[in-house]
Amino acid sequence: MGLIYALGAYLSWGLVVPIHFKLLDSVPAGTVLAHRIVWSSLFVGALLVALRRSLRSPFPLRPRHGLLAASAGLIAVNWLLYLWAVNAGRMLDASLGYFINPLVSVALGAVVLGERLRPVQGAAVGLAALAVIVAVVTAGSLPLVSLALATSFALYGLVRKVVGIDPMIGFCAETLILLPFALFHLAFTSAPAVEGDTLRLSLLLLTGVTTALPLIWFAAAAQRLTLATLGLMQYLAPSCLLILSVLVYGERAEPQRWLLFALIWLALAIYAADALRAARGPRPVP
Template sequence: MGLIYALSAYLSWGLVVPVHFRLLDGVSPQAILAHRIVWSAVFVTILLVILRKRLANPFPLRPRHALLIASAMAIAVNWLLYLTAVGSGHMLDASLGYFINPLVNVALGALVLGERLRPAQMLAVGIALIGVAIALAMAGRLPMLSLGLALSFALYGLLRKLVAVDAMIGFYTETLLLLPIALPYALLAPDAVPADGWQFGLLLLTGVTTALPLIWFAAAAQRLSLATLGLMQYVAPSCIMLLGILFYGETPTPDRIVLFALIWAALVLYAGDSLLAARRARSAMRGSLPETKGA
């Protein structure tokens, strides 16, 4: 189920979310962010009522749950940077940020969680790192927007893994923590008032397109290693890159083409090694089962 949750989240972020936000062209990133938080809180409240989750003390409170404050701030920063990139026609910058993000995930997994990679996986990460280094060298500048996206989302993934709380409850807590800031802005700021019914409908739907992928991502984070989760994320930026090139007229620079090729080579290598490891594990498990003798 971890792989299904991860793919659902990344395909949503790569295809559904950028198209949705491009339809809100003319609305400021700050206004969209405020509406995302407000309508996400409403949407998840409805889900919790339908699923009959207990809202009062849904988990025994422990010190680590205070990390949800930090994860709420991390995801708010990530959302704002993403909205700025998409809204200003820089989908390829957003794509680059999410290409870099898995490398940060791998580093955090090794440094904080003590996760280890097999030799083939280390090679895959090395290829991806070379691709990012070449792309940065060819571009001749430090892409601050892309780096901000990568660092904020990697930190969010780490924090959610450390908190280890139910995916929906955790996201609901994060939205409630951000609501005291978002709600006044959505109600009072001139740039946050919808121009018409169509725009209001699109803003309302941000609750759905925001909440569901993040709930799926948090569920995947609890079931997969941080390294696997990070390298799977190449699905989303690849989709964003293709959208920017094929549908929104952005021109890929040579550095992005090199990066795209090397990243996908790393992804194929990592995925192949993971499949082989899973087959070996199943074979070893079958070999360790005691033989049953006939009567």
């Protein structure tokens, strides 16, 4: 089930979410983020009621609640950067960020959680890292937006893995932590985003669904898979985003981006082949 949850999350982030938010590019990123938080909290709250799940009182406060506050802050930063990149026509920068992110996840898994890679897996990760380094060097400048996206989401994945809370309840807690800030922004610091536009209102309402479901699936996958596997599977999302930005939205991809794409997928093929071989295990001796 971990692989299914991960596929659902990454394909949603690579195809459904960017198309959805591109349709909202006339709305400021901060306003979309605030709506995203409000409608996500309502959507996940309704899911909990429908499934007859309940939130426990957070008092007395425990270290777990501090970790959830940290994960809420990290995902809010990541959302805001992503929305800005999509609305500013910089999907390729977002794509590069999510290409870099799995490498950060693998590194955090090794350093913080002590996860070990088999030699072939290590070679696959090294090839992916080399591809990203080549892409960054040939670009001629440090991609700050891409690095910020990569780091914030990798840290979010680490915190959600460490906190060990039910994915849906954890996401509900995160949105409730962010909800007062979102409501304050909508009430006092942003201009009305709808103004009688039914289509725009519908798109803003749907941000609750396209935000909550992939993140719940991602948290469920994070509890079932190693960070190394989760991180390398994440190349599905930026690969879809790269193709979408070029073929649908007409952004220009330099040759080094296509080299990056080819090397990343070669690394994925190596990693997947090794995982399948390990899953089959040694043949029994007759």
